[in-house]
Amino acid sequence: MQPILEIDQLEAGVQGKQILKGISLKIYPGEMHAIMGPNGSGKSTLASILAGRDGYEIIRGRVLYQGRNLLELSPEDRAREGVFLAFQYPVEIPGVNSAYFLKAALNEVRKYRGMPELDAIEFLALVKEKIKLLDLDEELLKRPVNVGFSGGEKKRNEVLQMAVLEPRLAVLDETDSGLDIDALKIVANGVNCLRKPDNAQLVITHYQRLLDHIVPDKVHVLVDGRIVMSAGKELALELESKGYDWIVREAKRVN
Amino acid sequence: MNSISTIPDADAAEAPHFGAVRTAFQQYESQTRAAGEPDWLASLRRRQLTRFLAAGYPTRRDEDWRHTSLDAVVSMPFALASSAGPDGRIVQLLEGSAFSSVSGQRLVFVNGHLIPELSRAVRSSDGVYVAGFASAVQEKSEILRARLTADSEDGSDGSLGALNLAFAREGAVVIVPANTVLDEPIVLVFVSFPQTAGERTHVRNVIMTGPNSRATVIEHYIGLGTESAVTSSVTELHAGQGAVFEHLKLQDESNSVFHLATLRARLESSSKVSCHSFALGSRLSRQNVLATLAGEGIEAVFNGLYLGDADRLIDHYLSVDHAAAGCASHEFFNGVLDDKATGVFYGRIRVRQHAQKTDAKQTNKNLLLSDDAAVHTRPQLEIYADDVKCTHGATIGQLDPEGLFYLRSRGLPVATARRMLIHAFAGEIIERVWCGAARDVLNRLVWDRVERTRHVSASEQ
Numbered sequence: 001m002q003p004i005l006e007i008d009q010l011e012a013g014v015q016g017k018q019i020l021k022g023i024s025l026k027i028y029p030g031e032m033h034a035i036m037g038p039n040g041s042g043k044s045t046l047a048s049i050l051a052g053r054d055g056y057e058i059i060r061g062r063v064l065y066q067g068r069n070l071l072e073l074s075p076e077d078r079a080r081e082g083v084f085l086a087f088q089y090p091v092e093i094p095g096v097n098s099a100y101f102l103k104a105a106l107n108e109v110r111k112y113r114g115m116p117e118l119d120a121i122e123f124l125a126l127v128k129e130k131i132k133l134l135d136l137d138e139e140l141l142k143r144p145v146n147v148g149f150s151g152g153e154k155k156r157n158e159v160l161q162m163a164v165l166e167p168r169l170a171v172l173d174e175t176d177s178g179l180d181i182d183a184l185k186i187v188a189n190g191v192n193c194l195r196k197p198d199n200a201q202l203v204i205t206h207y208q209r210l211l212d213h214i215v216p217d218k219v220h221v222l223v224d225g226r227i228v229m230s231a232g233k234e235l236a237l238e239l240e241s242k243g244y245d246w247i248v249r250e251a252k253r254v255n
Numbered sequence: 256m257n258s259i260s261t262i263p264d265a266d267a268a269e270a271p272h273f274g275a276v277r278t279a280f281q282q283y284e285s286q287t288r289a290a291g292e293p294d295w296l297a298s299l300r301r302r303q304l305t306r307f308l309a310a311g312y313p314t315r316r317d318e319d320w321r322h323t324s325l326d327a328v329v330s331m332p333f334a335l336a337s338s339a340g341p342d343g344r345i346v347q348l349l350e351g352s353a354f355s356s357v358s359g360q361r362l363v364f365v366n367g368h369l370i371p372e373l374s375r376a377v378r379s380s381d382g383v384y385v386a387g388f389a390s391a392v393q394e395k396s397e398i399l400r401a402r403l404t405a406d407s408e409d410g411s412d413g414s415l416g417a418l419n420l421a422f423a424r425e426g427a428v429v430i431v432p433a434n435t436v437l438d439e440p441i442v443l444v445f446v447s448f449p450q451t452a453g454e455r456t457h458v459r460n461v462i463m464t465g466p467n468s469r470a471t472v473i474e475h476y477i478g479l480g481t482e483s484a485v486t487s488s489v490t491e492l493h494a495g496q497g498a499v500f501e502h503l504k505l506q507d508e509s510n511s512v513f514h515l516a517t518l519r520a521r522l523e524s525s526s527k528v529s530c531h532s533f534a535l536g537s538r539l540s541r542q543n544v545l546a547t548l549a550g551e552g553i554e555a556v557f558n559g560l561y562l563g564d565a566d567r568l569i570d571h572y573l574s575v576d577h578a579a580a581g582c583a584s585h586e587f588f589n590g591v592l593d594d595k596a597t598g599v600f601y602g603r604i605r606v607r608q609h610a611q612k613t614d615a616k617q618t619n620k621n622l623l624l625s626d627d628a629a630v631h632t633r634p635q636l637e638i639y640a641d642d643v644k645c646t647h648g649a650t651i652g653q654l655d656p657e658g659l660f661y662l663r664s665r666g667l668p669v670a671t672a673r674r675m676l677i678h679a680f681a682g683e684i685i686e687r688v689w690c691g692a693a694r695d696v697l698n699r700l701v702w703d704r705v706e707r708t709r710h711v712s713a714s715e716q
Contacts, residue, residue: 051664054656079666091661095679104675105665112666144679145661161665 002067003028004169004200005050010061011225012049018059019045021225027169032201034211036236037222038244043204044088046222047173050202051085052078065169079105080112082168082199086158086175093145098157101145102127106164130163133193135186152183159190170194171202176210188213208240223251259298262305273308275333276418280304283335283422295400296392303407304421310414322599322631323541323570328485328513332453335422336484338368339448344479349373349444353505353700354475357692359439360385362427365446367456369425383470384430385441388459391428399428402461406491411545412517419487419517423459426488429472433465433495440471440503440690447476447512449484460490466523467497471690474502478509478536486537488516492530496523496550501689502530505697508537510565517543524550524579531688532559533697534569535704541570546584548575548610553582560589560684562704563596563628570599575615577606577640583614589684590621591677592628593708600632604647608639617647622654622680624708677705 003026012020019042027033037043049056050063052075063070065083073081093101106126107117118126131138134156146154155175162170172191176184191214195201203216211219211233219235220227223244228251229235239247262280265273280300288297312329313320339345345365349355362385363373369387376385384395392399406412407420427443447456464470476486486508494500508514514537522528532542544557561569575584590598600619621630634647654676662672681701688694 051660053660074669075660075663076666076668076672079664085664087661087664091655091657093658093661093676093679095682096662096675101662101665101667101675104671105662105667108666108668108671165665 001028003064004066005202006064008062008064010049010063011059012045013057013059014045014055019225020049022061023222023225023227025220025227025230027200027202029200030197031217032195032203032214034203034205034216034219034236035222036205036208036219036239038248039206041222042225043222044173047085047088047171047204050083050171051075076108079165080109084162084165084167084170086155086162086170086172088173088177090146090154090158092147094147096145098143098145099124099127099141102141102161102164105161109165127164130160133163134160134190136160151178152180155179155187156183156190159187163190163194168199169202170199171204173204174206175203176205176207184210185213208236211236221247223248226251259294260301260305262301262308269308270311272329272333276308279333279335280421290389291393293392293396293400295404299403299407300421303417306410306417307414307421310417313414319572319601322597323539323568327539328515331483331485333455334451334453336366336447336449336454336456338370339365339450341365341370341372342448345446345448346373348446348477348479352444352475352477353507353696354442354444354473354693357440357442357473357696359441361442361444362387363444363446364425364458366448366454367424367445367458381435382432383435383437384428386428388423388426388428388461391461395428395430398430398463399461402463402491402493406519412489412519412543415487415515416489416517419457419489420459422455422457423489424457426459426461428460429462429470431464431468431470433467435465435468437468437470440473440693442473442475445474445476445486445488447478447484447486447508448480449482449512450480452483454482454484456484456486458486458488460488462490462502463493464495464498464500466495468495469499471501471503473690473693474504476504476506476508476514476536478512480509481511483511483513485513485515488514490518492518492520494520494522494526494528497525498523499527500529502528503533503688503690503693504531504542505533505535506537506540506542507535508540510536510538510567512537514540516541517545520544520546522546522548522550522553522555525552526550527554529556529558529687529689531684532571534559534561534571535700537567539568541572544571544573546575548577548579548582548584551579551581553579553584555582555584556687557584557586558684558687559587560681560701561598562591562681562701563598564593564708566595568597568599571601573602575604577604577610577613577615580610581612582610585615586617587684587687588619589680590619590630591624591681592621592630593624595625595627597628598630600630600634600649602633602647603635603637604645605637606640606643606645610640611642613640613643613645615643615645619649620680621649621651622677623651624653674705674708677708678702681705
């Protein structure tokens with residue numbers, strides 16, 4: 001079976017500074033992987049590179065998405081091909097109405113996939129169904145994108161977009177950070193509901209607590225731009241009780 | 256003509272091109288006198304011409320004109336525009352024009368001549384007066400005499416204001432009686448259709464709204480043809496005590512037209528006034544907004560959007576005078592400049608010593624879409640009172656790369672993402688328009704212009 005995402009010996013940096021120092025992982029359909037690691041280990045850099053953010057230099061290695069070179073695609077083509085990044089810091093876009101934006105995005109994606117575009121009524125029916133999943137107020141759709149949203153609303157809005165766009169590969173960049181326990185459960189529930197046998201999820205997190213509610217097939221620990229350990233979900237619990245220090249020491253000893 | 260003041264003869268120092276101005280004035284005066292224009296106006300015109308001849312056109316040596324050169328206007332021939340009549344092309348232009356769907360009273364002017372066949376003015380029972388300047392100076396002679404004399408003799412409109420009144424053939428006069436509510440906006444359409452190079456149109460509008468009245472006036476400037484021309488427009492606005500008034504100007508003239516305009520507003524206590532300037536067209540435009548907040552408890556908004564492409568120059572000059580205590584004035588001007596366009600913004604808020612509890616805010620934000628576009632912005636506060644809240648700020652920048660990436664990461668093409676952000680930037684200004692019908696029109700119009708913007712599809716990479 002072909003992996004949905006295959007990262008092979010990826011080395012990358014920003015402004016001449018190398019951040020990722022050789023990352024390899026494979027995510028197969030139906031799988032959810034978690035990447036954990038201390039601050040500054042390169043987690044968000046990896047998320048940004050997968051989504052196609054400007055300003056990163058690829059030094060070595062490759063990233064294949066369903067067998068295709070992901071890195072040569074523009075951010076919009078990645079989205080249309082089914083890659084979705086839930087932003088760590090969702091961007092406020094004053095003046096752009098949320099519903100208008102989401103409908104435009106969905107129709108771009110549908111058009112690309114050869115599906116008919118949805119009209120306003122069809123779109124509203126769809127989004128109202130999805131919005132219940134995230135326990136969000138429908139009024140948010142009338143507001144500008146992320147403007148005046150609370151921290152929790154912004155994160156839930158990311159998962160709402162994910163629910164509407166139905167990506168094949170979702171990368172969630174610290175979607176749990178800044179959430180209280182109720183919001184965390186809602187987000188986790190949303191992510192769980194979107195798990196399908198033919199899609200894959202990569203959850204990037206600093207804390208183990210999200211993993212109380214969503215159960216990854218694999219946990220990778222990223223330290224200083226390298227995956228220093230990969231194991232089952234029990235690794236997350238070990239990190240929670242022992243912290244990152246022991247694994248950082250372990251990594252230094254090996255290198 | 257004994258009661259009429261005289262114009263001094265030209266001396267050796269007078270610029271040679273003023274000869275044409277003098278000749279045009281003599282011809283024009285004989286026409287207006289033949290038409291029976293009152294003596295007071297003839298006299299006022301002469302005094303204004305004298306004022307213009309003495310001061311001349313503003314030059315870049317004037318601090319207020321540092322970035323805007325009128326050399327092209329000075330060197331153009333000086334010929335008064337004649338009416339182009341209700342030509343088929345004009346009818347077509349009007350039918351497709353921005354506010355054509357907005358119902359209510361409408362006056363249409365072509366080259367500064369009122370065209371009754373294209374207008375829709377009714378003498379309504381509520382006493383609202385909407386008429387052309389030429390008939391208003393007869394019908395409302397005393398009111399206009401007082402208004403125009405007071406307004407023009409203070410000289411704040413500068414030499415261009417003087418030149419305007421010397422030659423103003425037409426314009427709209429709107430008088431709304433006290434306690435009268437007008438549900439529909441009054442739309443004034445000014446079409447320039449120059450037949451030969453250098454044609455000049457001088458329009459003088461007077462809007463007076465009585466105490467506790469409510470009204471909206473829209474001024475729309477459009478054009479046909481490719482000959483160079485000058486549109487000079489001065490609008491005198493007087494909003495009475497407690498009046499609620501919205502003034503919306505859309506300047507969308509042809510690329511060959513130089514548009515020189517002033518809105519002078521005197522606001523009385525407790526009035527609530529919004530003045531919007533949308534500057535989309537002409538080769539060079541200068542919009543002065545000179546406002547006096549004359550009584551207490553006024554809420555005033557001066558709101559503007561300029562979109563420039565090609566080698567247009569769009570200049571806004573604002574001067575807001577807080578002459579009374581407890582007033583709020585907010586100025587919001589956003590500019591989008593592409594190609595080699597230049598934007599100029601000068602905004603001054605003056606708070607007089609006794610204007611305590613003033614709340615004044617001024618922002619000017621500019622979006623540059625190309626490397627060759629430029630903007631000069633100068634917000635200024637001049638505060639003589641000590642218990643006030645005043646802020647100002649100006650920004651010049653490109654589209655937010657984070658916002659662009661966010662939109663693209665959801666599948667939107669880069670051009671669409673850029674348009675969305677530009678439109679949203681413009682939308683901040685459009686949203687402040689109270690009149691719903693006008694807001695819809697502006698939203699569509701601005702979106703269409705943004706669609707045409709050359710640099711929307713430029714890659715960010």
